[in-house]
Amino acid sequence: MENQTRNQYKVMELCLLAGKIMLQSGAETYRVEDTMMRIASSFGIQESHSYVTPTGIIFSIEGEPPKTKLIRVTERTTDLVKVAKVNSISRKISSEELTLDEAYESLKKIEFSSHYYPFWMQVVAAAVASGCFLIMFKGEWRDFIPAMFAGGFGLISVTYFHRIVPIKFFAEFLAAFIIGLLSFLFIKMGFGFQLDKIIIGSVMPLVPGLLITNAVRDLMAGHLVSGLSKGAEAFLTAFAIGSGIAVVLSFM
Structure with missing residues (x-):
């Protein structure tokens, strides 16, 4: 026994x-x-x-x-x-x-194993993805490089701020603010031309795609508590990104 x-x-x-x-x-x-x-x-x-x-x-x-x-x-x-x-x-x-x-x-x-790619590779991937998202959203090729820089720096920012303040909302808010500020500066200096497309492409690496997918799948499987809580977490991330961009646009 x-x-x-x-x-x-x-x-x-x-x-x-x-x-x-x-x-x-x-x-x-x-x-x-x-x-x-x-x-x-x-x-x-x-x-x-x-x-x-x-x-x-x-x-x-x-x-x-x-x-x-x-x-x-x-x-x-x-x-x-x-x-x-x-x-x-x-x-x-x-x-x-x-x-x-x-x-x-x-x-x-x-x-105790780790399967993450090196951080520099994650930054490069985020930068390239930002430029590709800009093209996907019918942006112009001349804005590809500004979107790459803004998107790559956005990932660096969210990682750095999350280490300083371990609260996702503030890290994502500040990263989105920096993305919006960089995009605006690129437009002002003549390196960028479509502000909205640059911003949209650059924030895409921050969007919680897997979290949204899991929330929907859990809800469909009948796990209401987990589905709603993951959905709320995804909403907070989206709200943080939108708020950071809105603060920049409000001062334009």
Whole structure:
């Protein structure tokens, strides 16, 4: 009996670790819950329940006595490689290719791994994407370079300000303000010609596209709390970007 209880606690820790990695990396709520319950089922626990919100995970196992644990999730980012790797481990567990201890060690390695591109490459990608978005929104090619500079500097700004003030709203507001100011200066100096197109293209790397997509998918899957909270977070980001640009335009 004692060994069974100990094994159930180890399964619970494994499920919570998998759910934590996925939630922190940008996975949808229903995907996190489904993965946790599939892992528990693969280790012989048929009666398990998971409840996931953007800021926490509750996981319980039926039994005598029932076991429940809560973990908090404070930092969330986008790392879909980690989501894919956790899903791969879940499939290996289901096919009995991994033991409990091996799966836990594999998840620990994934948790502490990093798949981000170098920061300079992220800045270059944001700059090129800004210029391409300008063209997509029917801007002129002569505004391509100003949009690149504004978009690249916008990503540098949001990263820098987020390190100083760990509140996304203020970091995004200040980054959007700088983008608007740079775009206005480019127009004044004669390097840019269509202010609206330059601004629209430059702020696109800041738009929370994955967050909006996950909010809609969670709502469609019936996870109303997670869907609405992610939607509210996306709205705050959009409001911060719009407010930063509006402040610049109000002084023109």
